[in-house]
Structure formats: C-alpha cells, structure tokens
Amino acid sequence: xxxxxxxxxxxxxxxxxxxxxxxxxxxxxxxxxxxxxxxxxxxxxxxxxxxxxxxxxxxxxxxxxxxxxxxxxxxxxxxxxxxxxxxxxxxxxxxxxxxxxxxxxxxxxxxxxxxxxxxxxxxxxxxxxxxxxxxxxxxxxxxxxxxxxx
Amino acid sequence: xxxxxxxxxxxxxxxxxxxxxxxxxxxxxxxxxxxxxxxxxxxxxxxxxxxxxxxxxxxxxxxxxxxxxxxxxxxxxxxxxxxxxxxxxxxxxxxxxxxxxxxxxxxxxxxxxxxxxxxxxxxxxxxxxxxxxxxxxxxxxxxxxxxxxxxxxxxxxxxxxxxxxxxxxxxxxxxxxxxxxxxxxxxxxxxxxxxxxxxxxxxxxxxxxxxxxxxxxxxxxxxxxxxxxxxxxxxxxxxxxxxxxxxxxxxxxxxxxxxxxxxxxxxxxxxxxxxxxxxxxxxxxxxxxxxxxxxxxxxxxxxxxxxxxxxxxxxxxxxxxxxxxxxxxxxxxxxxxxxxxxxxxxxxxxxxxxxxxxxxxxxxxxxxxxxxxxxxxxxxxxxxxxxxxxxxxxxxxxxxxxxxxxxxxxxxxxxxxxxxxxxxxxxxxxxxxxxxxxxxxxxxxxxxxxxxxxxxxxxxxxxxxxxxxxxxxxxxxxxxxxxxxxxxxxxxxxxxxxxxxxxxxxxxxxxxxxxxxxxxxxxxxxxxxxxxxxxxxxxxxxxxxxxxxxxxxxxxxxxxxxxxxxxxxxxxxxxxxxxxxxxxxxxxxxxxxxxxxxxxxxxxxxxxxxxxxx
Ligand SMILES: Cc1cc2nc3c(=O)[nH]c(=O)nc-3n(C[C@H](O)[C@H](O)[C@H](O)COP(=O)(O)OP(=O)(O)OC[C@H]3O[C@@H](n4cnc5c(N)ncnc54)[C@H](O)[C@@H]3O)c2cc1C
Ligand code: SF4
Ligand code: SF4
Numbered sequence: 001x002x003x004x005x006x007x008x009x010x011x012x013x014x015x016x017x018x019x020x021x022x023x024x025x026x027x028x029x030x031x032x033x034x035x036x037x038x039x040x041x042x043x044x045x046x047x048x049x050x051x052x053x054x055x056x057x058x059x060x061x062x063x064x065x066x067x068x069x070x071x072x073x074x075x076x077x078x079x080x081x082x083x084x085x086x087x088x089x090x091x092x093x094x095x096x097x098x099x100x101x102x103x104x105x106x107x108x109x110x111x112x113x114x115x116x117x118x119x120x121x122x123x124x125x126x127x128x129x130x131x132x133x134x135x136x137x138x139x140x141x142x143x144x145x146x147x148x149x150x
Numbered sequence: 151x152x153x154x155x156x157x158x159x160x161x162x163x164x165x166x167x168x169x170x171x172x173x174x175x176x177x178x179x180x181x182x183x184x185x186x187x188x189x190x191x192x193x194x195x196x197x198x199x200x201x202x203x204x205x206x207x208x209x210x211x212x213x214x215x216x217x218x219x220x221x222x223x224x225x226x227x228x229x230x231x232x233x234x235x236x237x238x239x240x241x242x243x244x245x246x247x248x249x250x251x252x253x254x255x256x257x258x259x260x261x262x263x264x265x266x267x268x269x270x271x272x273x274x275x276x277x278x279x280x281x282x283x284x285x286x287x288x289x290x291x292x293x294x295x296x297x298x299x300x301x302x303x304x305x306x307x308x309x310x311x312x313x314x315x316x317x318x319x320x321x322x323x324x325x326x327x328x329x330x331x332x333x334x335x336x337x338x339x340x341x342x343x344x345x346x347x348x349x350x351x352x353x354x355x356x357x358x359x360x361x362x363x364x365x366x367x368x369x370x371x372x373x374x375x376x377x378x379x380x381x382x383x384x385x386x387x388x389x390x391x392x393x394x395x396x397x398x399x400x401x402x403x404x405x406x407x408x409x410x411x412x413x414x415x416x417x418x419x420x421x422x423x424x425x426x427x428x429x430x431x432x433x434x435x436x437x438x439x440x441x442x443x444x445x446x447x448x449x450x451x452x453x454x455x456x457x458x459x460x461x462x463x464x465x466x467x468x469x470x471x472x473x474x475x476x477x478x479x480x481x482x483x484x485x486x487x488x489x490x491x492x493x494x495x496x497x498x499x500x501x502x503x504x505x506x507x508x509x510x511x512x513x514x515x516x517x518x519x520x521x522x523x524x525x526x527x528x529x530x531x532x533x534x535x536x537x538x539x540x541x542x543x544x545x546x547x548x549x550x551x552x553x554x555x556x557x558x559x560x561x562x563x564x565x566x567x568x569x570x571x572x573x574x575x576x577x578x579x580x581x582x583x584x585x586x587x588x589x590x591x592x593x594x595x596x597x598x599x600x601x602x603x604x605x606x607x608x609x610x611x612x613x614x615x616x617x618x619x620x621x622x623x624x625x626x627x628x629x630x631x632x633x634x635x636x637x638x639x640x641x642x643x644x645x646x647x648x649x650x651x652x653x654x655x656x657x658x659x660x661x662x663x664x665x666x667x668x669x670x671x672x673x674x675x676x677x678x679x680x681x682x683x684x685x686x687x688x689x690x691x692x693x694x695x696x697x698x699x700x701x702x703x704x705x706x707x708x709x710x711x712x713x714x715x716x717x718x719x720x721x722x723x724x725x726x727x728x729x730x731x732x733x734x735x736x737x738x739x740x741x742x743x744x745x746x747x748x749x750x751x752x753x754x755x756x757x758x759x760x761x762x763x764x
Contacts, residue, residue, distance in 0.1 A: 022760050027276075028638060029618065035274045038303030039630075046315040049322055049760040050304055052275070053748055054682065058732030063753060070761040086616050086639070087731035088702040097736060122638070123620040129308070 019073035019139040021048045023132075024063065026056045028086040029121050030078030036125030044129045045136040048076070056080070057090025061101040064115055068105075068147050074114045074139035076131070081119040091119070113138060114145055206237040206332050209265040210324065211256055213247035213272035215302055220245075222306035224317040228271070231321045235328045239263050247272050248281055256282070257289040265291065267331040271299035271324050277632050292336035294681060294747055299327035322760060329759035333752045337681035340725055344430035344445040346672045349374060351422060351611075354382020356646025356657040357450035358404045363665035364448075365413040369672045372434070372442060373408065375418040380405040382452050383647070384654055388477040391517035392544035397481075400654075425614050428729070429641025430677045446641045446668040449625060450661065451611065453602040453647040456498045462569040462598055469576060470569060470596045472497075473514050480521060487526035488594030492578045493519065494567055495535035499601035502566060506622055508601030508651040512538050513545045515599045516552045523555040532558045532591060534567050534580055560584060569596050602651040615642055624650045635664040640677075643668045682730035682747045686721045691742040693719035697734035703727050706734060706743075 025031040031052050037044065053059060056079025064075045077098055079091040098117045105112055118131050210232040214220030225243050233241035240263040244252040247270055259265055268291060270282050275298040283293035301320050309316035346369055350361040353375030361373045379385065385405075387397040408414055417436055424435035430445045455474050458464040464472070469488075471479070479485050493515045499508050512535070519531045533552075538559065540549050553559065560582050567580035576593040604623035612619045617637040620626035625644045628636040635643050645660035646652070652660075671677050688711060698706040698721060705727035708719040721743060732745035744750065 020761060022757060032276060032618075032638065035276060035300075035303040038274075038307035041307055041310065043310060044308055046305075046309045046312055046319045049319070049326060050300075051326070051753060051756045051760070053732065053753065054745070055731035055733065058736055058745060058748060058753075060736040060750070062750070063757060066754060067757050067761065070758060072757075072761055083613060084618065087729055087733070090702075090731045090733050093700070093733050093737065122618045123626050 017140060017144060019047055019136060019142075019144070020071060021074040021076060021132075021136060021139060022067040022072045023048050023050045023076040023078060024053055024056070024059045025050050025120075026058075026079045026086070026090070027052055027054045029080035029084065030056075030118070030128065032122035033078075033120040033124045033128045036123065037128045038125075040125045042125055042129040044132040047136050048132050055085070055087045055090035056094035057085075057087065057092075057097075059094055059097060061097055061104060064098075064101045065104070068110060068114065068145060071145070071147070072114075073142070073145040074116070074135060076135055077115070077117045078120045078128075078131070079117075081121055084119075084121065110145070110147065111142055113142060204266065206267060207239045207263060207265050208235075208237050208267040208269060208328055208331050209256070209259045209263060210235075210238055210241040210328065211247050211252070211259075211268070211270045211272075212241070212243045212324070213252070213270065213301070214243060214245050215272060215306075216246065219272070219301050219306045219320075222310055222313050222316050223301060223320045224313070227317055228301075228320045228324060232271075232324050232328070235325060237267075237332055238328060240265065248278055253281075253285045256285050260286070260289040260291050267295050267297065267334060269297040269299060269324070269327050269331050271301045271320070271327065273302040274298075274300050274304075276638065277629050294337040295331075295334050297327045297331040297334060299323050325762070326756040326759040329755040330752050333749070333755055335746070337746055339678040339681045341676050341678050342430050342726070344671050344675055344677055345432075345443040346370070346675065347372065347442070347444045348446045348448065348668050348672060349422075349432070349434055349442075349444040350448045350450060352376075352382065352450035352452055352646070352648065353380040353405075353408070353416075353418065354450060354452045354646060354657070355384045355401060355404070355654050356452070356648070356661040357382070357448070358401075358408050359658045359661035360448045360450055360645055360665040360668070361408055361414050362404070362411065363662050364669055364672075365411050367665075367669045367673070369413070369669060371411075371414045372444060373414055373416050373418075374420050374422060374436065375416070376421050376451075378419045380408065380416075380418070383455075386474065386478065388481040389517065389521060390654060391513055392548055394517070394521075422611075422614065428679070429639075430671060430679075432641065445672050446643065447615070448661075448664045448668050449611070449615065449617075449637075449642065449644045449648055450646045450664075451605060451608065451648045453624070453651065454605050456503060456600040456603045458498050458503075458598050458600050461498055461502070462494060462567070462596065463571070463576075464598060467569065467571055467576065467596075469594060470598065472598050472600050473511065473518060474600075476518055476595075476597050480518070487522070487529050489528070490530045490591070490593050491519075491522060491532070491595045491597060492576075492591050492593040493531070493533045493597040493599060494569075494578070495533065495538070495599045496566070497598035497600050500536070504601055504603060504622060506601070506651075507539055509539070510651055510653045511599035511601060512540045513548065513653070515597070516540065516545070516548050516557070518597070519557040520548065520552050520555060523552070523557060527556070530558070531556075532560065532593075534560055534562045534578070536561060536563050536566075560589075602647055605648075608648065615639070617642055617644075620650075622650075624648065635660055635667055641668075641671060680730060682745065683725045683728040684723045684730070684732070684734050684743050684745050686723060687742045687744070688713075688720045689715070690740055691720040692740055693721065694740075695719075695721070697721055697738055697743050700737055701728075701734055702731075703729050705729070 085091040349372045361371045381401040420436045427433045562580040578591045618626040628638040643664035645664040646657040709722045735745045
C-alpha cells in the first residue's frame with residue numbers, strides 16, 4: 001500500500017489501513033454536488049460508497065448503526081443546507097436524527113467522529129471532494145472501527 | 151386501489167409477516183434484515199394467479215461511456231464480477247449504453263433472458279434515469295424495476311489516478327445496485343391533470359420573450375413583474391450592441407406586444423409571496439393577494455449591476471461612473487463630451503468582488519467607446535483591460551472597428567488600476583503590460599465596467615421555488631449542457647441573466663428554450679408523477695399520529711378503521727400531496743409507514759452489500 005494515495009490523503013495511524021466509508025446523500029443537493037465533483041474532475045479518496053436517498057430526512061439511526069455493525073469505519077450523511085431542503089425541513093429532521101444517533105454511539109462506546117453530517121449544495125462540488133478527503137483522512141487516523149462482525 | 155388489493159391477496163397467501171415485508175415495512179429493519187435470497191417481488195407484479203413470487207432475473211449493463219469510464223475502470227472485469235453475483239442472469243458491456251444500440255441491447259436482453267430487473271452502471275441518474283426507465287417500459291418492464299449505478303461522476307471521473315481502486319469501487323457499487331435491484335417493486339405512477347397555464351417571473355427581455363412565446367403557443371400566461379415598468383435592464387440602456395439600435399426601439403415593441411396580448415395577464419408591480427404544489431398544479435399567491443394555479447413556471451428575474459462601493463473612487467470622486475451610468479448620460483441627450491475617457495474593465499469582477507467574468511462588459515465598453523468616438527472623434531478613449539473577452543462573429547468585428555476608430559487598448563496587470571484626483575482632474579495609475587512600465591493617464595471621465603451580480607432576493611425566491619443557487623448565487627440549472635434551461639425540479643425553468651451574466655441575444659435564445667420546455671406539460675394536458683410516495687401498513691400502525699404531525703405537506707391524516715384489531719385510528723397517506731421525502735419512514739417508531747422505492751430493506755441491502763467482502 002502506498003503511503004500517500006494520489007488523492008492526496010495520507011494515512012498516518014495505521015499504514016496500509018484503508019477505511020470503509022458509507023455515505024448517504026440526498027438526491028437534490030449533496031448527490032448532485034457529488035455529480036458536480038465528477039464533472040469538474042476533482043479527485044477524492046475512493047473509500048466511499050454513496051447511497052442515494054431522496055432526502056436526508058429519510059436517513060434513520062438504524063442505517064448508521066447497521067453500517068458500523070457491518071464493519072464501516074465511518075458514515076457520512078450529507079444533505080441540503082438548512083433552509084434549502086427540497087422538502088421544506090427534511091434536513092432539520094436529519095440533523096435531529098443524526099444528533100440522536102451520535103448520542104447512541106456515545107452510549108455504545110463508538111467514537112462520535114466516525115459519524116459526520118455535512119450540508120453540501122448542488123453547486124458545491126469542491127466542498128464534496130474536500131469533505132470526503134478530510135473525513136477519509138480523519139477516519140484513517142482513527143484506525144479500524146472494528147465493530148464489524150467477522 | 152388494485153395494487154393494495156393485490157398486496158392483500160399476496161399477504162393472505164404468504165402470511166402476515168412476509169406480506170408486511172413485501173410492502174417494505176415490518177420487522178425487517180437493521181437487526182433483522184431481509185435475507186437477500188428472499189424474493190422481493192410484489193404479488194402485484196406477477197400474473198394474478200401466481201401466489202409464489204417468481205425468482206429474480208437481473209440484467210446488468212455496464213457502460214464504457216467511450217473512454218470516460220472504460221479509460222479508468224476495468225469494465226470487462228466489472229462485467230465478469232457482476233455476472234457472478236447472485237440472481238444476475240445476464241451481464242454485458244456497451245460502448246455507450248445510452249446510444250441506440252445500447253438501448254436496443256437492453257430491450258433485447260429483457261425478452262431474450264426474461265429479465266425482471268435491469269441495472270445500468272453508467273453516468274448519473276439525475277440526467278439519464280428517465281431514458282433508461284423509458285427503455286425498460288418500452289420492453290414491457292415496469293420502470294421501477296430499473297436500478298442505476300453511477301460509475302462516471304462518482305467513480306471514474308473522481309479517481310482518475312487510481313484505476314485499480316476505481317475498479318474495486320465500481321464492483322462494490324454494482325454489487326450494491328444488484329442488492330437493491332433484488333428488492334425493487336413495480337409501481338404505477340399516478341397521472342395528474344395539468345393546469346394549462348404558465349407563470350413567468352420577471353418582465354425583462356427574457357421574461358417578455360418567454361411570456362410571448364408561451365402565449366403564442368396558445369396557453370394563458372401570468373407575467374409577474376416587480377417594478378411598475380416592463381423591460382428590465384435592457385430598457386435602461388442607451389444603444390444595444392451589436393446593432394446599435396436604440397434600446398427603447400428594441401424593447402418597446404416587445405413590451406407592447408406583451409401588454410396587448412389577450413392571453414397574457416400582467417401582474418405589475420407584484421411579486422410572488424407563496425408557492426405550493428408541483429408540476430401541473432402550482433398554487434401561486436402574489437403580493438397583491440391574488441391567487442391562481444399554473445402548470446409550469448419560468449424564472450426570468452434577471453441580475454443587478456454591481457454597485458462598486460469603495461472601488462476606484464466611485465461614489466466619492468466626481469466623474470467616476472459605471473457603464474450603466476454612462477448609458478444613462480448618453481441616453482439623456484448630448485452631454486459635454488469629455489476630452490479624455492478611461493474605461494476600466496473587470497471593475498469588481500475576476501477576482502475583486504466576484505470571481506467570474508461577467509461576459510458582457512467587454513462588448514459594452516467597446517460599444518460605448520465606439521459611440522463616444524463616433525459622436526466626438528476628438529475624445530480620447532482608453533480601455534484598460536486584463537484580456538479582452540469578446541467572442542463570436544459580431545462582437546469581434548466591433549473590437550476591430552473600435553481600434554480603427556482610434557480607441558486605445560492597454561493591458562494592465564497584475565494589479566487592478568487605481569483612480570485618484572490630482573489638481574482637480576482624475577488620474578488613473580496602472581502597470582502597462584505592453585510597455586512594461588507604470589503609467590498615469592489623466593481623465594475627465596472614468597467608466598467602470600462592473601459585472602452583473604445575482605440579486606439578493608434570489609435567495610428567498612430559490613427557497614420558495616425549491617430550486618438551487620450556484621456558488622455565485624445565480625440560479626443553477628439542472629445540467630449545464632444537457633438541461634441548460636431546466637431546473638432539477640420538474641415544471642420550473644430558467645432563462646436570462648437570472649442564470650448568469652449574458653447579453654440580450656442569448657437571453658432571448660434561452661427564453662425561447664425555456665418557453666418551449668415549459669409548454670410541453672401544458673400541451674400534454676396530463677403528467678405522470680413519480681410513484682415515490684409513502685404507504686402505511688395498517689396492520690401495525692398504532693395511530694400515534696407522529697407522522698401526521700411531522701409531514702411538512704400535510705399528506706398524512708389519521709382515519710378511523712374497524713377491523714380485526716378493533717375500532718381504531720390509523721394513518722392514511724394522500725398520494726396527491728405526498729412528495730416522497732421519506733421523513734415519515736424514518737420517524738415512525740413502529741416502522742409502519744414506508745417510502746416506496748426507498749424502503750428500509752432496500753437501503754439496508756445496499757449498506758450490507760457495501761460492507762460485504764468480495
Ligand atoms: C451597462 C450594461 C450594458 C449592456 N449592454 C448590452 C448590449 O449592448 N447588448 C446586449 O445584448 N446586452 C447588453 N447588456 C446586457 C443586457 O442588459 C442583459 O443581458 C438583459 O437586459 C438581461 O435581461 P433579463 O430579462 O434576463 O433580466 P432583467 O432585464 O434584469 O429583467 C429582470 C426583470 O425581473 C424583475 N424581477 C426581479 N425580481 C423579481 C421578482 N422576484 N418578481 C418579479 N419580478 C422580478 C426585474 O424588475 C426586471 O424587470 C448590458 C448590460 C449592462 C449592465
Ligand atoms: S408514526 Fe407510524 S404508528 Fe404512528 S400513525 Fe404514523 S404510521 Fe402509524
Ligand atoms: S414521504 Fe414525506 S411527504 Fe410523503 S407522507 Fe411521508 S413525510 Fe409526508
């Protein structure tokens with residue numbers, strides 16, 4: 001494993017460790033933002049697997065818990081900026097659900113930094129790339145989550 | 151509704167628990183995921199007599215997209231991988247899956263291999279899903295049994311320097327797609343009537359042209375203009391390049407045609423204060439209190455000229471004006487011709503107050519320089535620029551004509567020029583790139599070529615319309631090349647400088663484009679809307695009303711039922727009102743309400759596939 005991947009994200013804590021990251025993106029803003037990242041050929045770490053939902057408000061704590069349980073090292077939830085939700089207030093619901101999930105993680109002894117919520121608009125291709133790179137780096141430094149049943 | 155009935159029949163056959171799962175609800179959440187082997191087929195997707203779901207037969211089509219995907223991702227390896235996934239009975243690759251032969255390949259495979267699920271791994275669903283969904287329908291496969299995997303925007307284009315890992319990711323994405331495809335259910339899209347009228351917001355050249363075009367196609371138009379006058383920015387100009395016709399002569403007749411048109415209702419001055427509904431049935435409320443319904447909307451609210459506060463002494467020094475102020479001066483009639491005029495390009499743009507090029511300031515400066523020179527050849531006109539951006543046949547010609555008339559062009563850089571007052575006269579200091587030295591130009595008039603900027607009110611409007619603004623706060627189209635005048639939201643279109651700086655000709659082109667797009671649903675009279683709505687499992691719903699109070703669209707109500715479980719209240723979804731966000735699905739503690747096409751088992755299956763080794 002190379003020390004520095006070409007996406008410019010270096011691993012520090014565990015050399016050779018490539019984290020698994022699951023992302024939930026809303027259709028209208030963050031998924032579209034990720035499309036723009038591609039159209040603009042901005043590069044990011046390939047560790048991420050994006051799951052599209054119509055609205056960030058669709059994301060249940062269970063999705064996050066299940067991902068961690070199955071061996072994800074990090075979960076990214078991305079939606080429209082507050083006030084820009086395609087469905088009025090779905091992202092406010094997401095904010096609540098993710099806060100609730102973070103509290104659950106705390107109780108379960110999971111590092112809260114493994115769950116990240118970001119607002120990324122359809123025009124923020126750069127922000128999407130930066131977010132993924134920064135999150136991958138952080139999770140890589142945290143090391144394997146190790147909750148996976150394996 | 152027949153589907154519910156079919157589900158009911160299936161439920162009896164399969165037992166309650168399984169029936170609930172088929173509806174995408176029930177005890178099949180995180181702790182107890184649906185076994186992937188379980189067939190997701192809804193009874194309603196089968197022949198009426200079939201009690202046991204047919205096995206899944208998935209066809210996978212992986213697109214090279216020329217070299218866009220194929221140049222990075224090892225497509226044959228992904229096809230080989232896909233063909234080994236459970237329930238995949240056919241996998242192939244296409245140079246362009248969206249081209250005619252690719253679409254034919256999908257249709258052929260559906261009948262040849264008896265596919266009941268189709269997965270295309272190519273570009274983004276946001277632009278191409280409709281095409282593939284239509285193709286499936288044409289081959290007799292319900293479009294909701296189609297799954298899309300994004301290998302271009304989300305893989306090959308963003309991992310261009312890591313082909314091996316891009317291929318590994320592509321395999322994982324396809325596996326996730328296959329996992330979801332297994333659980334897809336057929337859906338019937340509700341067909342809604344369209345209100346055969348349109349609304350145009352903004353009465354500048356773009357809005358006027360759009361309104362006329364829609365009205366001439368035979369549909370009533372509500373034109374909403376905030377100011378008491380039509381014409382917008384163009385009406386305030388002096389002459390319009392490249393024809394040099396008087397602005398009033400150009401805009402006036404269009405405004406008159408609009409005012410006189412029997413099918414155009416002018417609301418002026420007025421703004422929109424509230425909007426609800428969706429394509430075909432938007433409900434509009436205006437500041438005047440008026441309410442009406444329209445089927446589609448065109449946004450043509452224009453842009454502002456930047457106020458160069460604090461730049462080049464504007465507002466402090468006398469005789470420092472913007473191009474618009476110069477146009478007003480010239481339009482007002484003969485004014486004392488200054489001996490020396492200096493125009494500063496990119497005043498406030500390209501790195502100063504905004505980062506972009508405003509596209510029309512170079513030809514505006516050239517136009518006004520020519521007008522000054524023609525009317526008073528002795529006036530010295532000097533244009534300071536940092537690259538002249540004029541493009542196309544007409545404007546380049548004007549650039550040459552200006553040079554022939556003696557307009558001088560000097561390139562400044564790297565710093566923008568500065569303006570000061572010395573002995574009662576203006577002085578412009580800049581570094582001349584051509585002469586490679588600093589220069590001072592005395593001037594009687596300094597004209598700033600300031601950019602067009604997004605209107606601050608666009609923010610509020612974007613929220614009302616639920617359409618996005620881009621980084622520079624102009625309205626953001628669905629796709630810069632493929633859907634340049636559409637918003638991602640169905641039934642709303644965009645044209646003119648509200649979308650970004652441009653000239654009048656291009657505003658009109660866009661307006662005519664937006665008008666013909668906006669007229670399509672009106673002409674059809676009916677529209678099929680997404681079947682992505684929520685449904686309630688009335689067996690398990692305990693009528694707590696949480697979903698009812700949380701739904702932003704008031705799509706849920708509690709209704710009394712009297713069934714085997716007694717006399718009780720359960721939630722009911724009004725499909726016409728449900729927008730399909732899925733918020734209710736994620737808040738129901740009972741898992742009794744579920745969003746079609748984005749059910750918990752479908753999402754969980756993707757999570758599992760994403761994390762499964764191999
Ligand atoms: C100094 C200058 C010189 C130019 N010279 C030329 C030239 O020579 N040739 C050329 O081709 N182009 C020129 N242009 C560009 C040209 O003016 C614009 O491209 C064009 O006028 C834009 O038209 P529009 O309809 O998109 O927007 P606008 O003209 O800005 O019209 C938008 C309209 O919408 C209204 N509105 C705004 N918000 C709302 C709301 N919320 N509800 C209802 N109504 C609303 C506004 O009042 C306005 O009437 C020049 C521009 C400038 C600044
Ligand atoms: S939240 Fe769930 S249980 Fe409560 S009324 Fe809605 S569907 Fe029924
Ligand atoms: S999906 Fe959204 S709009 Fe539809 S009923 Fe549920 S909360 Fe309301």
